[in-house]
Amino acid sequence: MDFLDEPFPDVGTYEDFHTIDWLREKSRDTDRHRKITSKSKESIWEFIKSLLDAWSGWLVMLLIGLLSGTLAGVIDLAVDWMTDLKEGVCLSALWYSHEQCCWTSNETTFADRDKCPQWQKWAELMTGYTEGAGVYLLNYFLYVLWALFFSFLAVSLVRVFAPYACGSGIPEIKTILSGFIIRGYLGKWTLLIKTVTLVLAVSSGLSLGKEGPLVHVACCCGNLFCSLFSKYSKNEGKRREVLSAAAAAGVSVAFGAPIGGVLFSLEEVSYYFPLKTLWRSFFAALVAAFTLRSINPFGNNRLVLFYVEYHTPWYMTTRLGKYPVLEVIAVTGITAVLAFPNPYTRRSTSELISELFNDCGALESSQLCDYINNPNMSRSVDDIPDRPAGPGVYSALWQLTLALVFKIVITIFTFGMKIPSGLFIPSMAVGAIAGRIVGIAVEQMAYHHHDWIIFKNWCRPGADCVTPGLYAMVGAAACLGGVTRMTVSLVVIMFELTGGLEYIVPLMAAAVTSKWVADAFGKEGIYEAHIQLNGYPYLDQDEFTHRTLATDVMRPRRNEPPLAVLTQDSTTVEDVETLIKDTDYNGFPVVVSHESERLIGFVQRRDLILNIKNARQKQDGVVSNSVVYFTEDAPQIPASNPQPLKLRRILNLSPFTVTDHTPMETVVDIFRKLGLRQCLVTRSGRLLGIITKKDVLRHMAQMMNQDPESIMFN
């Protein structure tokens, strides 16, 4: 009896921090599919099972959409409640946020809409007074205390239970989607802790956002549902198709932008994105947006539109990085103290962006809309001409300038702290502030100098020719585009966010220009930069233009010992075991003989170890000098001699080969497009060497004068 007919549970899986072989995964999936198809003709039950299998992809999408939409809704509601908890509490129902608490109130005046007797600030509840410096200070003190408590809780939970829950997670997801294994990064534990700490971190009022982390949360949901179907849980390639779609669902609920989500996944995150995944992403994003809409966290019937909240840090490491809890507490304190005096940094970033985007209608009470009205003109609300700015606008300008500096600096320092944090909103806020300042400046120039040539053609006196709000919107898009280098997805997200379909041309122009300008400083966006900092083995889409050949990159190099190979019928079990012990290669080429060096196939280290171990335990007669056969038939051997070990089953008979003369740009292209893990190099049919993905990445780093040792994982 051959014990090896049934594969072991672990054959064909990968180790942690290793790269998957896409071609192999695809091939395994096709095998599985064929088995199911041929079985489905046997019985009705098998037929139903095959149907279920065919539809499981859509089912997983449905589940991902439902769960990530629900989680996003719950997070939104919890953040609302906990943000308000820092200030006070609703006496009629403890679980009501400030806004919900006052909905039921009878105060219907617009200005008093957030004042109602049921809602009591902490100091009011404790002392009974509502005014005075003492009350103000007590409120302020309790506010900071709650903030520190929330952020302390968040950073402790992340530290103790799920270190992977920190950051936005997008660079790691990008790396995982490119075929890297990081076990636990998308696990249930990470999902739970990330959801809870995201609420805590955002509620603490820190300068960080929930949009990026929601992508990570959605991908965790995707991974969770993959485990329900062996089609996805047992195939790393198929799993990544699901994760690509989950990323789309994540952006869909973060911004209420389903199409933008699909495009974000396509342009920014995914590596392998066939049309089938496009359709499924589209479906998952649709379900997620619909679920969020049904939960309706913002009490209106549209999708989120401009209601996104809180901002998000860049990535960098400060010296405090070694003391993550201290770092978070310190940054929380500094943020609270510095942000308080300026009305534009005190409020939540989403409110700020919303105000900056707004045009000044007649009813607008904002300081930014303090224009001097011309009493001779009576016009409708929508048609207000350019007016001279009042003192409010000028003081707002100064405050905005200070806020701009503060935002840029604090964003750099909030960098990569060990709590869940996103990236979109702070860059949008910076861009929106700058845009609004420029907008007001141009508007006032146009008003005071409407005879200048540039204004003459498109401004009639008395008409509205400059809209500062539009400048803010374009500025936000440009800044976000510069940070992430998104183009199409950026514009779609912006107009799904603002509903401003008419401004598509200025938004597109901003996206293209900011990409050009940013590319002049360096080709990589924030996510690629982070991937490089972490040394993940990510093969980006940049073109490789150096004149090197496969022979320059392959191992063994000159002066190195020859390539470790197995022969098809003359290696013993002991030889193999020695080879495994002495080297740490992930696999070994199998050749006809050491003399001819003609390549037969490739065998994985992991498969070899498992099979030999298993054979030694269960198969009689397999000892150290048993010969390992990779040929189709092993010769008959007398029972007294050691029995041969037949391993053709684990031999990959179609290893990928290139010739030594192949230009490296072709090799890079092949690795990227086919998702190879390694590739063998031959010359006129003889095996010369091997190139792994890590070799390719190292070579590329070398060619760009970077440290090749920055590529840390395999």
Added chain:
Amino acid sequence: MDFLDEPFPDVGTYEDFHTIDWLREKSRDTDRHRKITSKSKESIWEFIKSLLDAWSGWLVMLLIGLLSGTLAGVIDLAVDWMTDLKEGVCLSALWYSHEQCCWTSNETTFADRDKCPQWQKWAELMTGYTEGAGVYLLNYFLYVLWALFFSFLAVSLVRVFAPYACGSGIPEIKTILSGFIIRGYLGKWTLLIKTVTLVLAVSSGLSLGKEGPLVHVACCCGNLFCSLFSKYSKNEGKRREVLSAAAAAGVSVAFGAPIGGVLFSLEEVSYYFPLKTLWRSFFAALVAAFTLRSINPFGNNRLVLFYVEYHTPWYMTTRLGKYPVLEVIAVTGITAVLAFPNPYTRRSTSELISELFNDCGALESSQLCDYINNPNMSRSVDDIPDRPAGPGVYSALWQLTLALVFKIVITIFTFGMKIPSGLFIPSMAVGAIAGRIVGIAVEQMAYHHHDWIIFKNWCRPGADCVTPGLYAMVGAAACLGGVTRMTVSLVVIMFELTGGLEYIVPLMAAAVTSKWVADAFGKEGIYEAHIQLNGYPYLDQDEFTHRTLATDVMRPRRNEPPLAVLTQDSTTVEDVETLIKDTDYNGFPVVVSHESERLIGFVQRRDLILNIKNARQKQDGVVSNSVVYFTEDAPQIPASNPQPLKLRRILNLSPFTVTDHTPMETVVDIFRKLGLRQCLVTRSGRLLGIITKKDVLRHMAQMMNQDPESIMFN
């Protein structure tokens, strides 16, 4: 002196109806790029040249955007004018369309907006009378005469000058983008004739549209500007990147939907679409939309929104196909005669769609809005509750049903006539009619039976709970989606077209459902079906799931003569010439010797022919028994002997190989992703056979029980 140092003009080009080798093109481009980069350090002039080269991509995009936007604007204006010319003429300015003519008129009543003294119908101009049966008949007769004249002119021009100008061109562009060569399909002549005949065909009132053909026109523009830059004109791979972006610009101007255009190119048309092309497409689409907007053919400041015109046929061959002129004339006549009695088929399809999408406001005068108003209710314009339908709505329902049948039938018969014709609008019209009919039915059910369970939850009596216009919009999206199988690009085009960002969820649901339903009938959209009908060698994205190996597909098969190979140092010029004469293969593998069969490289037939011819003419001593050397060094030969011919320079030293055990799904994947033209098959380092793209396509057709001979080109 070696005459072969300089490459000939034709080396490395492809023949008509052949497939390009993407890897080779890419490799050639990298070589070119390297040369320019190393030269750029030599002088300032070379540096400027290298900068120009780097920016030429964006420059080409700018030019494409400008030209295709301009052409689209001119086509729109010309169609407006010529459509009206069938009815009458503007006396104040002959080149004014009806609308433009009456703009200057003093008739300001809304109902009389298209009546003005300057505009005279032909009969009025000829007889002086404006009313009466005779006048009506004369107008009708002249109208048909003009229509027949336009369509005759169009079909004749296409037939005589540019046969490639017929149809929408999208299937061919899809094939070209996948790497096929069709010379002249995107030529200047095609551009000119297609532009002119498109105007004629659309003006004739035939059931065809200009949206699809505009994609072809934009691609012709792209090809035109490629010829200005050797970077693009001499590299078929780079050229295709430009064409992908041009297709995006085409859709951008056809619908005024720049984002939709980019997505259409990505989802529907393109084959190789790296992020760089995405950004460039985005830029080209932006410039094109902006140019069209500046020309402003519709006299408003938005992009085209819902102003698209005329509809477009499916593809099929009628028996009349052999007499294209007769066919066009006959279909024009039948369309005119049958469409006239029904008000919904008489008007232009875009107007019809526009009316079907509209909601019935209080001011709406359409027959579709003939509801019985409840005199007890006085409400604002926007908030009209569901009302019982009046007699107008019921007669409209009957007419719409007839129009639906007529549209479906005439669209089938307008199929693939030999004039420029598109595809989007007729399917949208069919869907919109069906959607509106269903919408009205549901609305009336909700009104009369508002106690039914399904209506109870979401209809309060007296409120507007069913919007028939939305049903029409969703129906149009669903029908177009079913025909083309677009999903994301469809939804984006629909909301760029209608501005209905709020209806994104029902539109997405419609797109997904129609894709599911249509896929149940067959996996391919209209363009793939047309590609198959024409036998183009197009490798689609469907997964190949059969259990065949490379050895089953490669040639030579069993019982066939052995593979035609060259040896590296023992073949004479005469042998090569005989081989070229006796076979029609596109290239030949080169092996060490016939005995060892170890592969050295691959040489193109075309390169061989050109080099031998050139050597025979210009190189002394090269005669029939000269030995052809593919090795690095040819041996020294006495001057009396025939001189050797050294051809290593044209030898591809990195031919693509797979082993005979490679599963066909992997081979298909490699062909698709790397854009290979052929692939050599080896076993343990020995050359066994060859697989070409045509072999792969034939095998796939065979596996799907189709006729493998339907693959006609190479």
